[in-house]
Amino acid sequence: MEKIWLKSYPPGVPHDVNPEQYRSVAHLLEESFRKHAKSPFSVCMDRWMNYGELERLSGALGAYLQGLGLQPGARVAIMLPNIPQFGVTMAAVLRAGYTCVNVNPLYTARELEHQLKDSGATAIVILENFAHTLADVVDHTNVQHVVMASMGDLLGFWFGKWITFAVRHLAKMVPAYELPLTNGRKVVSFKKALAMGERRTLAPSTATLDSIAFLQYTGGTTGLSKGAVLTHRNIVAATLQAEAWFTPALAKIGDVTKANSIAALPLYHIFALTLCLLAIRQGSSLTLIPNPRDIPKFVAELKKRPFHMLPAVNTLFNALLQNAQFRALDFSHLCVSQAGGMAASEGTAKQWQKVTGSTMIEGWGMSETCAIGTNNPVSNTEFTGSIGLPLPGIDIAIKDDAGNSLPQGESGEICIRGPNVMTGYYNQPEENAKAFTPDGFMRTGDIGIMDPQGYTRIIDRKKDMILVSGFNVFPNELEQVISLCPGVVECAAIGVPDEKQGEAIKVFIIKNDPALTEDDVAAFCHENLTGYKRPKYIEFRDDLPKTNVGKILRRELRNPTA
Numbered sequence: 001m002e003k004i005w006l007k008s009y010p011p012g013v014p015h016d017v018n019p020e021q022y023r024s025v026a027h028l029l030e031e032s033f034r035k036h037a038k039s040p041f042s043v044c045m046d047r048w049m050n051y052g053e054l055e056r057l058s059g060a061l062g063a064y065l066q067g068l069g070l071q072p073g074a075r076v077a078i079m080l081p082n083i084p085q086f087g088v089t090m091a092a093v094l095r096a097g098y099t100c101v102n103v104n105p106l107y108t109a110r111e112l113e114h115q116l117k118d119s120g121a122t123a124i125v126i127l128e129n130f131a132h133t134l135a136d137v138v139d140h141t142n143v144q145h146v147v148m149a150s151m152g153d154l155l156g157f158w159f160g161k162w163i164t165f166a167v168r169h170l171a172k173m174v175p176a177y178e179l180p181l182t183n184g185r186k187v188v189s190f191k192k193a194l195a196m197g198e199r200r201t202l203a204p205s206t207a208t209l210d211s212i213a214f215l216q217y218t219g220g221t222t223g224l225s226k227g228a229v230l231t232h233r234n235i236v237a238a239t240l241q242a243e244a245w246f247t248p249a250l251a252k253i254g255d256v257t258k259a260n261s262i263a264a265l266p267l268y269h270i271f272a273l274t275l276c277l278l279a280i281r282q283g284s285s286l287t288l289i290p291n292p293r294d295i296p297k298f299v300a301e302l303k304k305r306p307f308h309m310l311p312a313v314n315t316l317f318n319a320l321l322q323n324a325q326f327r328a329l330d331f332s333h334l335c336v337s338q339a340g341g342m343a344a345s346e347g348t349a350k351q352w353q354k355v356t357g358s359t360m361i362e363g364w365g366m367s368e369t370c371a372i373g374t375n376n377p378v379s380n381t382e383f384t385g386s387i388g389l390p391l392p393g394i395d396i397a398i399k400d401d402a403g404n405s406l407p408q409g410e411s412g413e414i415c416i417r418g419p420n421v422m423t424g425y426y427n428q429p430e431e432n433a434k435a436f437t438p439d440g441f442m443r444t445g446d447i448g449i450m451d452p453q454g455y456t457r458i459i460d461r462k463k464d465m466i467l468v469s470g471f472n473v474f475p476n477e478l479e480q481v482i483s484l485c486p487g488v489v490e491c492a493a494i495g496v497p498d499e500k501q502g503e504a505i506k507v508f509i510i511k512n513d514p515a516l517t518e519d520d521v522a523a524f525c526h527e528n529l530t531g532y533k534r535p536k537y538i539e540f541r542d543d544l545p546k547t548n549v550g551k552i553l554r555r556e557l558r559n560p561t562a
Helices: 004-008 025-035 051-067 084-095 109-119 128-140 157-170 190-198 232-253 270-282 295-304 314-321 346-356 429-435 475-482 518-528 554-558
Strands: 040-044 047-050 075-079 099-102 123-127 145-149 186-189 212-217 227-231 260-263 285-288 309-312 336-339 360-366 371-375 395-399 412-417 442-450 456-461 466-468 471-473 488-498 502-511 537-540
Touching: 025 051, 025 084, 025 232, 025 270, 040 051, 040 084, 047 051, 047 084, 051 084, 051 145, 051 190, 075 084, 075 109, 084 099, 084 123, 084 270, 084 285, 099 109, 109 128, 109 212, 109 227, 123 128, 128 145, 145 190, 186 190, 212 232, 227 232, 232 270, 232 309, 232 336, 232 371, 260 270, 270 285, 270 309, 270 360, 270 371, 295 314, 309 314, 314 336, 314 346, 314 488, 336 346, 346 360, 395 442, 429 442, 456 475, 466 488, 466 502, 471 475, 475 488, 475 502, 475 518, 488 554, 518 537
Parallel strands: 040 285, 075 099, 075 123, 099 212, 123 145, 145 186, 260 285, 260 309, 309 336, 336 360, 502 537
Antiparallel strands: 040 047, 212 227, 360 371, 395 412, 412 442, 442 456, 466 471, 488 502
């Protein structure tokens, strides 16, 4: 098939990448650690870690894990927020030849039990704040080894002790727990694991590009989550693709190792994880934000030093824009405002550009594609509303339900193929049979159209489509339009049963103008939407249900008691 998007590539962006230059992700990590040993890797609560320290600490933890006798490829769960222990643990697991199983720290006991059982994890590194959840389910899993981290473990001796004390006893953020030590299960502190590992030598990983690097679980917003099997080749390819795409935007810094990326999105999520790996590949640094919901503290961190790359979801961009201190920051160093994880709204994008002078660059991807599948060129000077072009080495096809590629300009399911695309879902043969077309494309569930320049525009998710009197209505389109209504901060549209039309449209709105009324919104929709696309019901709310990453959960709006 002709890759019509290549003619729209910015100058200097290669058409392909070569993951074969590395033996594994561990090879990529260790090359960077040696090359950038004295350069800063991360800062958290004003405590810095350089690449040399990351190499030493991850080597010690990796050696400790090997000392447990885990088999090559063993699953090690990581249940940590954006604190220094995350990078150390991820690197340790990969360098030791094991598989990372990233876990959302806010999971309920049911969700955690499912993921640990499904992945077959035999070890877990977890922050003590979430140990009570593990305690409820660990006896129903294969987990035999628990490494218990405390918030201040890697924040310096005295400051670290203070932070751990404050978290435990002042903020009372560590609920009481008692981990059962049945069947020989062992629990060791993160610091002790490091000390024990330092007395050992890390054996080189035997993983290859075809070995599993991550079991990255999907959000599970429509049922039990599935583990996307991401190989070392997938991860290396995605890292190189991101490097090829974003490096031109960082050119004005001169030296990309001086770039400071803001890690506010959770690192266990594929979007932030890929950008973390990009920083390691570049030898640049990350500002770790453990709690991005605390906007005043988040903004205070942004004020401390120039920041060059800010990845966020639409809801986080919105939250920052509502903060007066944020609007007063110096944005002269900001090179990339990267939107992903959910659809970016034109209203938010316009306001962002007005406040920061930086164009919001929207991309699209999934856990199954190692985050970024398509992205708008970082050289764009205005928000496009499209998800951009396929990254180097990626093919995008618009297909019908039978798997046939549709003529250019027709809408259909966005399907993707490339070295970054998962090999399948873990232990889900039936799901895998449905997930891929005969010619090797993965079905995404997103409905889109590609234009003659190779840009793809998402119309909506298949499952979210609303059928009004026989007409297909896509919530994304409605939300894009309604977000431009003065006074609207956020909105979400769903279909509700209707005797006459089959379904009617209901829109939920968060407003920042108390004077905004339902009539105002209805009048705006009357001017900007054709009849069958206008909402029948309008409801104002103080907030909308969201995932931990900030995606609006339409399912909960449709079924609030679920």
